[in-house]
Amino acid sequence: MKKPYTVFITGASEGIGASIAKTLCSNGLNVFAFARREAKLHDLKTSCSNMSGNLDFFAGDVTSNDDLQKASNLCLSRFGNLDILIPNAGIGFFNPLHKGSIKEWELMVDVNVTGVLRTIHATLPHLVKSEGHIINIGSVAARNIFPNSGVYCATKHAVLAISESLKIEFADRLAITTINPGSVDTAFIENTNNEELKAKYKPTFASGMNPEFIAKAVLQAIEANGSGIYSEITLRPDRRK
Numbered sequence: 001m002k003k004p005y006t007v008f009i010t011g012a013s014e015g016i017g018a019s020i021a022k023t024l025c026s027n028g029l030n031v032f033a034f035a036r037r038e039a040k041l042h043d044l045k046t047s048c049s050n051m052s053g054n055l056d057f058f059a060g061d062v063t064s065n066d067d068l069q070k071a072s073n074l075c076l077s078r079f080g081n082l083d084i085l086i087p088n089a090g091i092g093f094f095n096p097l098h099k100g101s102i103k104e105w106e107l108m109v110d111v112n113v114t115g116v117l118r119t120i121h122a123t124l125p126h127l128v129k130s131e132g133h134i135i136n137i138g139s140v141a142a143r144n145i146f147p148n149s150g151v152y153c154a155t156k157h158a159v160l161a162i163s164e165s166l167k168i169e170f171a172d173r174l175a176i177t178t179i180n181p182g183s184v185d186t187a188f189i190e191n192t193n194n195e196e197l198k199a200k201y202k203p204t205f206a207s208g209m210n211p212e213f214i215a216k217a218v219l220q221a222i223e224a225n226g227s228g229i230y231s232e233i234t235l236r237p238d239r240r241k
C-alpha cells in the first residue's frame with residue numbers, strides 16, 4: 001500500500017462507520033463512504049471538508065451488487081486506488097428465536113453476511129492489486145452467544161469465518177483484521193422491534209463505548225502497515241466507573 005491510502009467503508013452514515021470515516025479523514029486518508037441515507041452522507045462530507053484527507057460518497061444498499069459495483073468504480077475514478085476495505089454496515093434485531101420473524105432473520109443475513117461478501121467481491125481485485133487491508137467489523141458476538149440474539153450472533157460468527165478464510169487464501173497479498181466490539185453507544189438498538197427487549201438493552205448500549213474508541217483501533221490497525229498485522233482486536237466497555 002502506498003500513501004495516501006484510500007479507504008472504502010460501508011455503513012458510514014452514522015454510528016461506528018461515521019466515526020471511523022471522520023477519524024481516518026482527519027488523519028489524511030482518502031475515504032469513500034457508502035450507506036443508504038444520502039443526506040447523512042452529505043453531512044458527513046461537509047463535516048470532513050476542512051480535514052487533511054478527502055471524503056466522497058455513494059448512496060447505496062449493501063443488498064445490491066449493482067450499487068456496490070458502481071461505488072467501487074466511482075471510488076477508483078475519484079481516488080485512483082482502493083487500499084483498505086471496511087465492510088462495516090450491519091443490523092441487529094433482538095428477539096428470542098421463538099419470537100423471531102423470518103423477515104428480520106433474512107435481513108440480518110443479507111446485510112451482515114451476504115452484504116459483507118458482496119462488498120468484498122466488488123473491491124477485491126483493487127485490494128489485491130495494492131496488497132491492501134480488509135478490516136471486518138465483527139462483535140463480541142462473533143465468539144460468544146448471547147440470549148435473544150441467536151441469528152445476529154450467527155451472522156457475526158460468519159464474519160469471523162470470512163476473515164479467517166481471507167487470511168488463509170490471501171496470506172501473501174492482504175492484511176486481514178477483525179475488530180470485535182462489545183456494546184457501543186450508537187443507534188444500533190433502535191432497530192429492535194421487541195419493545196420490552198429494546199427498553200431492557202438500551203442502557204447497556206447507552207453506557208457502552210464511544211464510537212471514537214473503535215475508530216482509534218481501526219486507525220492503529222491501519223498504521224501498523226509494514227510492522228505487523230492486528231489480526232483480531234476485542235474492545236470492551238470499561239465498566240469500572
Ligand SMILES: NC(=O)c1ccc[n+]([C@@H]2O[C@H](COP(=O)([O-])OP(=O)(O)OC[C@H]3O[C@@H](n4cnc5c(N)ncnc54)[C@H](OP(=O)(O)O)[C@@H]3O)[C@@H](O)[C@H]2O)c1
Nearest residue numbers: 011013014015016035036037061062090183184186187188
Ligand atoms: N453498536 C454496537 O454495540 C456494536 C457492537 C459490536 C458490533 N457492532 C457492529 O458495528 C457495525 C456498525 O454498527 P453501529 O453500531 O454503528 O450501528 P448504526 O449506528 O445502526 O449504524 C449502522 C450503519 O449501517 C448502515 N446500513 C444498515 N443497513 C444498510 C444497508 N442495507 N446498506 C447500506 N448500509 C446499511 C446504516 O446506514 P443507512 O441506514 O444510511 O444505510 C448505518 O450507517 C455493525 O456491523 C454492527 O453489527 C455494533
